[in-house]
Amino acid sequence: MSLLNYKILEVFEPNPSSTTDSRQGSLSVLIKSDHEVAQAQVYSEIVANRLANVLGIPVALGVPAKHHSTQDTINFVSLMAYEEDRKIFDFTALDNKGRQPPSRLKKGVSSELDHLQELLKLIKIFPKQISYITVFDYWIGNQDRPLNFKAELNKDERGLIFALDQGSSLLSCKSTIDASFEALKNKGFPNTHPFQKLLSPIFVGEMIERINGIPDWTLESATIFDENIGNVTVADQYSLFNSLKYRRKFLREQIIGIL
Amino acid sequence: MNKKNYDQILSELDELTALEYLVDDKITKRELFHDEYTFYRLLKSNPMLEQDIDERVLISMAVELTDKLKKSIIPDWQNNQTYKARIILMIQIILKNYHYPVSENNFIVEQIINLAGVFTNNWQSRLI
Numbered sequence: 097m098s099l100l101n102y103k104i105l106e107v108f109e110p111n112p113s114s115t116t117d118s119r120q121g122s123l124s125v126l127i128k129s130d131h132e133v134a135q136a137q138v139y140s141e142i143v144a145n146r147l148a149n150v151l152g153i154p155v156a157l158g159v160p161a162k163h164h165s166t167q168d169t170i171n172f173v174s175l176m177a178y179e180e181d182r183k184i185f186d187f188t189a190l191d192n193k194g195r196q197p198p199s200r201l202k203k204g205v206s207s208e209l210d211h212l213q214e215l216l217k218l219i220k221i222f223p224k225q226i227s228y229i230t231v232f233d234y235w236i237g238n239q240d241r242p243l244n245f246k247a248e249l250n251k252d253e254r255g256l257i258f259a260l261d262q263g264s265s266l267l268s269c270k271s272t273i274d275a276s277f278e279a280l281k282n283k284g285f286p287n288t289h290p291f292q293k294l295l296s297p298i299f300v301g302e303m304i305e306r307i308n309g310i311p312d313w314t315l316e317s318a319t320i321f322d323e324n325i326g327n328v329t330v331a332d333q334y335s336l337f338n339s340l341k342y343r344r345k346f347l348r349e350q351i352i353g354i355l
Numbered sequence: 356m357n358k359k360n361y362d363q364i365l366s367e368l369d370e371l372t373a374l375e376y377l378v379d380d381k382i383t384k385r386e387l388f389h390d391e392y393t394f395y396r397l398l399k400s401n402p403m404l405e406q407d408i409d410e411r412v413l414i415s416m417a418v419e420l421t422d423k424l425k426k427s428i429i430p431d432w433q434n435n436q437t438y439k440a441r442i443i444l445m446i447q448i449i450l451k452n453y454h455y456p457v458s459e460n461n462f463i464v465e466q467i468i469n470l471a472g473v474f475t476n477n478w479q480s481r482l483i
Contacts, residue, residue: 274437316448324426331427331438334445 097154098256102175124176127161128263129169130326136267136276139328141172143336144236144262146318151306153232154225156260160325170326174260177246182256185218185249187211204293204354210243217249219294222257227299229259230291234350235307235343237279239286240264267328267336280339283346292354300351307344315340387414390474391421397470401463403456416453423449424471425478433472443468 103124110119130137141158148155158174177184191210198216201207209215219226233241240261248255269285270276279285319337324330387395395417398404423445432438446464450457457463 322422329427329429330423331441331445334448335441337448338444 097152098258100154100156100256100258101178102157103178125161125173126176128172128174133271134263134268135271135327136273136332137263137326138170138172139325139333140266140268141174141263142325143319144238144265147236147315148232148259148262150310150314150318151228151232151303153228154258155262156258172263177258179246182248183250184246184256185211185214187214187245187247188243188260202293206288206290209290214249215290216294218247218257219291221249221255222247223296224299225257226291227295228303230289230295230354231300231303231307231347231351233265233289234286235340235347236262236265237269237276237285237343238262238265239269239288241290267332273327273332277335277339280336280343283350289354295351295355297355300355304348304351307347310344312341387417388421390425390477391418393474394421394467394470397466398455398463401456403458403463412453416449416455420446420449420467424467425474428471428475428478430479433475439468442471 104121105124106122108120110117128137128141138160142160145155145158147153149157156174156177158172161171161173162169163171187210198213229241229245232238240263241259244261245257245259247257266280267273267276270279316337319340320330320333322330325333395414398413398417398420424442427442427445429435429438432442443461443464446467447457447461450463455463
């Protein structure tokens with residue numbers, strides 16, 4: 097997996113008490129909180145991030161964070177990538193759809209997708225990562241992958257790709273926690289994905305094996321905390337742990353449907 | 356549960372735990388809070404429990420169970436069947452993690468739920 101660097105905003109004076117020549121500084125971050133239409137966004141982002149790292153899914157790292165002005169509120173901060181030394185195509189940007197879609201498009205691939213030409217190029221350059229991300233999205237119930245990734249498309253050598261924003265997955269895949277649990281029970285959810293019909297059977301098989309091979313204790317460590325996180329109680333967290341164990345049983349069946 | 360029953364049960368539990376503190380030299384008030392100790396007694400009273408279970412394990416389980424129940428209490432949880440099922444699942448997983456014996460009829464889980472119901476008002480009043 098490529099190493100993603102994050103963007104340092106400021107570097108302060110050396111820490112006088114440090115024996116390792118360390119300095120304090122600040123990173124560039126994107127701050128997210130729970131809100132009315134995403135009541136469990138913070139918890140879901142934290143868990144999706146932990147799971148992605150266990151599985152080797154290329155995602156921008158994020159951490160729980162607080163600010164003195166909102167002491168009681170836990171936020172999720174996603175670290176911003178350092179992009180100045182790379183030419184990274186931003187799929188998160190709006191697409192004006194100026195170009196014609198290719199005439200021969202595989203059945204099942206939507207010609208309405210934003211950045212379609214770049215997306216098709218992306219599939220050729222990063223077949224493994226795209227397959228990994230797609231299987232992961234199905235497992236965590238992420239229906240919001242379109243536009244939520246960035247990649248290098250113009251390098252001669254293999255470049256960098258990373259996914260970001262898993263805030264509409266897990267207990268935040270619907271606006272309320274109860275509705276999200278209902279959706280996660282459904283084998284037909286998510287019902288679409290931008291990479292469907294563009295996947296490599298070998299690589300999706302590999303990721304399905306990885307997900308099913310996660311020991312229960314690892315899954316438990318990634319999903320259950322000793323405290324309520326935002327609107328998500330400890331009991332909700334145990335139920336999500338159980339939902340993910342249930343969902344991985346039919347993951348193969350789900351993915352076969354989009355190959 | 357009406358108020359009289361609730362007060363009566365709490366009072367009985369107080370008496371029970373006060374006695375236990377005096378007679379059981381392994382457990383002290385400094386180690387366990389009142390609610391934790393009550394759950395500990397409940398877990399220890401299970402007839403399916405082997406005699407040689409490590410006392411520290413039982414105490415750890417009681418502490419974790421109490422803490423997580425306390426944090427999972429939401430208003431009217433006992434009448435919200437969907438949410439109550441999540442609490443039951445949580446209890447089952449915690450007991451399983453500690454290799455605690457659970458009968459097929461989930462009797463101990465039911466007892467834990469009932470005891471959580473007794474403490475609910477007390478736990479919620481601390482949050483206000």
